[in-house]
Amino acid sequence: MKTIKYLFNIIFLFLDLLLIFKKINKLINVVDVSVIIPIYNRDKFLPACLNSVISQSLKNIEILCIDDGSTDNSLEILKQYRKKDNRIIIVHQKNQGPGIARNKGILISKGKFLAFMDSDDCYPNNSILELMFNNAIKNKVLICGGGLMNFIQNKKSIILKKSNIYFTENKIVYYFDYQYDYYYQRFIYNKNFIKRKKLYFPDYLRYEDPPFFIKVMGLAKKFYALKKITYCHRISKTISINNKRAIIDIFKGIRDSLYISKSMNLYNLYYNSLCRLNSYFVINKAKYFINNEHLRTIISQIIKNIDYELLKKKKFIFIKNKFYNQLK
Numbered sequence: 001m002k003t004i005k006y007l008f009n010i011i012f013l014f015l016d017l018l019l020i021f022k023k024i025n026k027l028i029n030v031v032d033v034s035v036i037i038p039i040y041n042r043d044k045f046l047p048a049c050l051n052s053v054i055s056q057s058l059k060n061i062e063i064l065c066i067d068d069g070s071t072d073n074s075l076e077i078l079k080q081y082r083k084k085d086n087r088i089i090i091v092h093q094k095n096q097g098p099g100i101a102r103n104k105g106i107l108i109s110k111g112k113f114l115a116f117m118d119s120d121d122c123y124p125n126n127s128i129l130e131l132m133f134n135n136a137i138k139n140k141v142l143i144c145g146g147g148l149m150n151f152i153q154n155k156k157s158i159i160l161k162k163s164n165i166y167f168t169e170n171k172i173v174y175y176f177d178y179q180y181d182y183y184y185q186r187f188i189y190n191k192n193f194i195k196r197k198k199l200y201f202p203d204y205l206r207y208e209d210p211p212f213f214i215k216v217m218g219l220a221k222k223f224y225a226l227k228k229i230t231y232c233h234r235i236s237k238t239i240s241i242n243n244k245r246a247i248i249d250i251f252k253g254i255r256d257s258l259y260i261s262k263s264m265n266l267y268n269l270y271y272n273s274l275c276r277l278n279s280y281f282v283i284n285k286a287k288y289f290i291n292n293e294h295l296r297t298i299i300s301q302i303i304k305n306i307d308y309e310l311l312k313k314k315k316f317i318f319i320k321n322k323f324y325n326q327l328k
Helices: 002-029 046-054 074-084 098-108 128-138 191-196 209-220 244-263 267-278 280-289 293-304 308-313 322-327
Strands: 031-039 061-068 088-093 111-116 143-151 171-174 187-190 222-234
Touching (some): 031 046, 031 098, 031 128, 046 061, 046 074, 061 074, 061 098, 074 088, 088 098, 098 111, 098 191, 111 191, 128 222, 143 209, 187 191, 209 222, 244 267, 244 280, 267 280, 280 293, 293 322
Parallel strands (some): 031 061, 031 111, 061 088, 143 222
Antiparallel strands (some): 111 187, 143 187
């Protein structure tokens, strides 16, 4: 009898130790920030991007590089950097687009916060991640970020001092007072919040980030704004969007942004999203494939569901471009 009792005590002790080991292991594996980088044929800019991330003063990070089926030298560059820095984790997938790549990064991430980096962009200095992380923790917010700097290779950088992408003071900002939907990369996001609310990117080739950004900000309700520039966005003259699916996805993204902003009572954002329908860029691209039935259906849905009564109440005036009249 004593022998059996002794064996049970040993078993219970073993289970307790196993539980403690799992908890310790979980704590050890948690990093401060997971930097998620989707990569598709960016071997020309990738080294500068990776150097910007690995040189950050915040060392307890993981760098999730999602190779989205690159056909250039991007994957080889990643392997070379992986040998130098074991914080780099390479995930290879067939080409599915940046949204799916980022979602995969979110799912496997171990960080307390998530940062998103495009593979041809960089951080303005080595202390940015630490600055955002420390302020997020100190101010007990789900989201923290700052301003944006546009730059062209070998040319002068441009700091955009517009009120919606540049902040004049460090403070809590309520999204209802902000209502902007671009350049989500300027911020870091609480990982548990993202996963708990199931906030993922739609499967679009283009315009996948505004719907994500609006939904995340709308549900978080507030963020901590920093005066500092926290992200450098490369302006490329080589970007050409003549892919049918990409153009269709742009209109899907606008459709989603309109629906989300209206459902969250973000009426200024609803109007601004609506105005994007009239932009030269959007209309000019749509002309290439306007005879495509799928594209026409999505555009017709958007036009049909414009809430003119809401616009009237808010004293917004929207007149759709005559280009859309042909869809009748």
